[in-house]
Every structure is written in structure tokens, then in C-alpha cells.
Amino acid sequence: VEVHLNVRVESCTKDNVCLSAGNLGADLIVWTAGSKPSEFFAKNSGVFTLNKSGRVIVNEHLQVKNSRNMYVIGDNADTKYSGMAQTALYNALYVARNILAEKHGKKIPPYRNRRPIYVITVGPKWAIAQIGKRVLSGRSGWSVRRKADLAIFKNFQPYKEALKTWRKAEKMSKF
Known part of the structure; x- marks a missing residue:
């Protein structure tokens, strides 16, 4: 590899x-x-403003231009790291928090791009991870992979359940 x-x-x-x-x-x-935005947005270009790649141009809150009631996230949004699963999850959490904040009359902080961590699993307990400009390989890369998995599980489950799922995944994994 x-x-x-x-x-x-x-x-x-x-x-x-x-x-x-x-x-x-x-x-x-x-x-x-490669990933590409949904054709839905091009078909509805009267509602959405698209960039050259066909992604929807959003404001500092990931809202559609001229519409506070419409958000666009993930592969479809014109953000720095769109096209990455981590970015889509980060976008989703950001928008969910904004909707709750808005519901309670709180100020919505602007969206900040977050550089994703890249991890490639190569073999049993061996991976290559890039965090910013730093590259880790072998067991250190694998450790980054496992911690990233736990972070994802914690987004969708209570902490104890996430930890249980994470440990189960380790036992089941051939890698």
C-alpha cells in the first residue's frame, strides 16, 4: 500500500x-x-444559488441564501470540506444545535469549517492517519481510527451505549 x-x-x-x-x-x-451534489438543487435553481461544482451556496449558518428556514448540509453545501462523511455529520450536528438555539431564542454562532481527520485502515490493527499535517501509521494510526469510531458512536448514542457498541465492534472486527 x-x-x-x-x-x-x-x-x-x-x-x-x-x-x-x-x-x-x-x-x-x-x-x-468524488462525490457530487444531488440533481434536485440544479432542477430548482430558482430557489438555490449554485457554485461551479453544483453545490448550494450557503450563508454563515449553512442556510440557503435569502431563506432562514432552509439549511443545506453535507455533499450539497458549498463548504470547505464538503464531500466528506465527517463534514456531513459535523454539519448535521451544527444545524441541529442551531434549530434548538433558535427555538429557545438564543443567538446562533456562525459555522466554522473543521478539517477532517483522514484514516485508511491497511490491515489488522494497522492504519495510516493524517491529522492536519501530521501523519501517524501502524498502531498509532489504528488508535486514531478507534478513537474516531467512538466519537461517531457518541453522536448517536448515550455515552455508555456508545462505549458498549465501540467495544463490541473491536471484538467483531478482523481488522
């Missing part, structure tokens, strides 16, 4: 990937890049 950071994929054939830093021959290519 080779990890190439800070490079772009220029093109791809069945046995070669052309990167911005040069060509890379490969026996197997697993394409995991």
Missing part, C-alpha cells in the same frame, strides 16, 4: 494512475474519490 499526500489524480486507466507528481502503475485501482 502506498499513500500519496498532497497530489491530484489527473487521469486514470486500467493499469495506471497519472498523478500531479508523476505516473503510478498499479495492478488494482480502488477509486474512492
Whole structure:
């Protein structure tokens, strides 16, 4: 497994990937890049303002331009890290908190982009993690992966249940 950071994929054939830093021959290519916004927004362009990528331009609260009652999140929102699952979850939590704050007459803080953590599981208890500019591999990368899993579970379950699910996932995992 080779990890190439800070490079772009220029093109791809069945046995070669052309990167911005040069060509890379490969026996197997697993394409995991790319996500695109829903066509719904383009079909309703009278309501939504789109950027060049087809993502909806949102205000500092992830609300649709000229509409305080409509939010757009995840792959569909024009935010710095859209297209990442972590960003979609972060967007969802932010909007949920805003709706509650608004309901109780509280001020809504502006959305702040949060850089996602990138983790690639490579084998049993072995992963590569990138946190900002820092790269961890092996068991340290795996530890980051496990902590990220727990953080996700805590978003959807009470802490004790999340911990139970997290421990169960560790036992069931072959990785």
C-alpha cells in the first residue's frame, strides 16, 4: 500500500494512475474519490444559488441564501470540506444545535469549517492517519481510527451505549 499526500489524480486507466507528481502503475485501482451534489438543487435553481461544482451556496449558518428556514448540509453545501462523511455529520450536528438555539431564542454562532481527520485502515490493527499535517501509521494510526469510531458512536448514542457498541465492534472486527 502506498499513500500519496498532497497530489491530484489527473487521469486514470486500467493499469495506471497519472498523478500531479508523476505516473503510478498499479495492478488494482480502488477509486474512492468524488462525490457530487444531488440533481434536485440544479432542477430548482430558482430557489438555490449554485457554485461551479453544483453545490448550494450557503450563508454563515449553512442556510440557503435569502431563506432562514432552509439549511443545506453535507455533499450539497458549498463548504470547505464538503464531500466528506465527517463534514456531513459535523454539519448535521451544527444545524441541529442551531434549530434548538433558535427555538429557545438564543443567538446562533456562525459555522466554522473543521478539517477532517483522514484514516485508511491497511490491515489488522494497522492504519495510516493524517491529522492536519501530521501523519501517524501502524498502531498509532489504528488508535486514531478507534478513537474516531467512538466519537461517531457518541453522536448517536448515550455515552455508555456508545462505549458498549465501540467495544463490541473491536471484538467483531478482523481488522
